[in-house]
Amino acid sequence: AQKITQTQPGMFVQEKEAVTLDCTYDTSDPSYGLFWYKQPSSGEMIFLIYQGSYDQQNATEGRYSLNFQKARKSANLVISASQLGDSAMYFCAMRELNQAGTALIFGKGTTLSVSS
Amino acid sequence: DAGITQSPRHKVTETGTPVTLRCHQTENHRYMYWYRQDPGHGLRLIHYSYGVKDTDKGEVSDGYSVSRSKTEDFLLTLESATSSQTSVYFCAISERPDPLNEQFFGPGTRLTVL
Numbered sequence: 001a002q003k004i005t006q007t008q009p010g011m012f013v014q015e016k017e018a019v020t021l022d023c024t025y026d027t028s029d030p031s032y033g034l035f036w037y038k039q040p041s042s043g044e045m046i047f048l049i050y051q052g053s054y055d056q057q058n059a060t061e062g063r064y065s066l067n068f069q070k071a072r073k074s075a076n077l078v079i080s081a082s083q084l085g086d087s088a089m090y091f092c093a094m095r096e097l098n099q100a101g102t103a104l105i106f107g108k109g110t111t112l113s114v115s116s
Numbered sequence: 117d118a119g120i121t122q123s124p125r126h127k128v129t130e131t132g133t134p135v136t137l138r139c140h141q142t143e144n145h146r147y148m149y150w151y152r153q154d155p156g157h158g159l160r161l162i163h164y165s166y167g168v169k170d171t172d173k174g175e176v177s178d179g180y181s182v183s184r185s186k187t188e189d190f191l192l193t194l195e196s197a198t199s200s201q202t203s204v205y206f207c208a209i210s211e212r213p214d215p216l217n218e219q220f221f222g223p224g225t226r227l228t229v230l
Contacts, residue, residue: 004158033215045159045206045221052216091158095215100174101166102213103149106158 003027004092004107012113013082020067021077021110023092032096034075035104036066039089048090051075082114119143120222122207128228135194137225139207147210148190149219152176152203159206165190166213197229 005024013019025034036048051059051066059066067076079086089111093104119142129135139148146167151159161174163182171182179201181193194201207222 029215031215033217035218037221043204043224043226045208045224047218047220050216050218093159095217095219097213097215100161100172101147101149101164102210102215103161103164103174104151104159104208104219106160108156108158 002107003105004094006092006107006110008110009108010111010113012115015084015114015116016081018078018080019082019112021079021090021092021112023075023077023107025073025075025092025094027073027094027096027098029096029098032094034066034068035093035095036064036075036077037091037093038086039091039109041088045091049077079112082112084114084116087112087114120207120209120220122205122222122225124225125223126226128230129197130230131198132196135197135227135229137192137205137207137227139190139192139222141188141190141207141209143209143211143220144187145209145211146187147213148184149208149210150174150180150182150190150192151206151208153206153224154203162192162205194227197227199229201227202229203227 035050038046092107149164150162165171165184205225208219210219
């Protein structure tokens with residue numbers, strides 16, 4: 001079974017609109033972290049935001065927020081007021097103590113396209 | 117930005133040749149990782165290191181070896197490259213193995229095996 005599932009291969013949004021990128025996860029470890037990375041067409045992996053399993057409040061970083069619903073095992077990324085520069089691939093990932101080296105486990109990604 | 121460089125950034129090689137990719141960091145982080153990225157798979161862990169001379173295998177380690185003789189350098193070697201190893205390779209670093217600690221990535225190396 002996949003540990004990280006991103007069900008939206010592609011999303012399309014207009015500038016200034018908000019968009020939600022879905023991510024569900026599967027773990028039995030009580031201590032884990034959930035991360036979102038952005039990969040623009042230039043190829044680099046850019047860390048955006050993270051949420052710890054024990055955090056009571058949803059994480060926010062500027063226009064990015066993480067909608068963490070622990071009971072549903074979901075960690076959706078919300079981008080408010082989309083910009084053209086937000087067009088990229090977005091990856092959801094998880095770190096858990098039981099994983100070798102606590103390495104990141106990645107979903108397959110969602111491509112976001114922002115139009116003017 | 118975290119100080120992580122990878123070299124080379126692009127490489128084209130032939131099947132059967134050895135290839136070594138280098139990851140260099142200036143952050144003095146203890147943990148280093150090699151991932152590969154392929155279409156439809158996201159990123160997958162090849163090997164990781166938890167200190168000088170301390171390494172272990174990841175999900176897709178077959179055909180790869182690693183070495184870490186200094187804190188700042190983590191080398192990935194393909195002893196005899198195959199076409200299935202055509203991929204984009206990312207190095208990442210982390211200060212701690214804490215699940216709540218983020219990993220930072222290098223710029224990536226695009227490897228093509230003909």
